[in-house]
Amino acid sequence: xxxxxxxxxxxRRRRECTACGERFTTHExxxxxxxxxIKRDGRRERFDRQKLLRxxxxxxxxxPVSTEQLEAVAAWIAGEARRGGxxxxxxxxxxxxxxxxxxxxxxxxxxxxxxxxxxxDLDQLEAVVKRFKDDPLPGEDQLAIEGPVPSGAKSSIxxxxxxxxxxxxxxxxxx
Numbered sequence: 001x002x003x004x005x006x007x008x009x010x011x012r013r014r015r016e017c018t019a020c021g022e023r024f025t026t027h028e029x030x031x032x033x034x035x036x037x038i039k040r041d042g043r044r045e046r047f048d049r050q051k052l053l054r055x056x057x058x059x060x061x062x063x064p065v066s067t068e069q070l071e072a073v074a075a076w077i078a079g080e081a082r083r084g085g086x087x088x089x090x091x092x093x094x095x096x097x098x099x100x101x102x103x104x105x106x107x108x109x110x111x112x113x114x115x116x117x118x119x120x121d122l123d124q125l126e127a128v129v130k131r132f133k134d135d136p137l138p139g140e141d142q143l144a145i146e147g148p149v150p151s152g153a154k155s156s157i158x159x160x161x162x163x164x165x166x167x168x169x170x171x172x173x174x175x
Contacts, residue, residue, distance in 0.1 A: 009075070032078070036087045047088065049078045056097060059112035065105050073100035106132050 002023065003014040010029035016022070035047040053074045060070060077096045081088045094116045102109035113119070113128050 033082060034086065035081050035084075037081075037090050037093060038087055039090045044087070047078070047081050047093075049074055052077060052093065052097065055112070056101065059097075059101060059115070060105060060108040061111075063105050063108045063111075065101075065108055069104050073097070073104065076100060102132065 001013055001015050005012045007027070010027060013026045013028065015024055015026060017024070036044045037047050038044055053070060056070045056074060057067075077093060077100060080096055081093060084092070098109055098112055098116060101112050110125075110128055110132055114125060117124075117128065119125050119128065
């Protein structure tokens with residue numbers, strides 16, 4: 001090992017291969033406690049921060065949102081998932097992701113919601129856009145990366161509602 005430096009999420013080490021002398025870098029992060037995500041159909045899946053980050057990145061694609069901002073939201077969501085104990089509902093992860101994106105960029109949050117809420121038509125999309133326009137976004141004090149989950153009564157953004165009789169989730173009453 002040539003050099004070791006702390007990073008915000010672990011340690012970066014510069015190493016040299018003893019066989020060929022080539023240098024390379026490794027990034028190390030402490031293993032976090034296991035958290036299982038309970039999916040909508042009851043299946044359990046291990047929480048995967050990288051999968052979450054890929055979804056956030058896809059939703060924010062082409063938008064003025066930096067990788068560092070998305071990393072911070074993913075870290076915040078991962079922390080909230082760990083704080084909840086050994087299991088967390090997939091719905092909770094989605095709600096936190098929608099809320100985190102709404103703070104960064106409402107358009108990214110709408111793109112995320114269109115997939116997460118499984119919107120079926122333009123009327124449902126229009127209702128989500130209207131909700132984002134009408135509801136105040138979570139404020140600075142509501143999405144502190146280190147703080148509690150935003151829960152003000154003023155905003156419905158990032159809060160799941162009851163599943164309707166036809167098993168669709170969302171913010172729009174079903175016909």
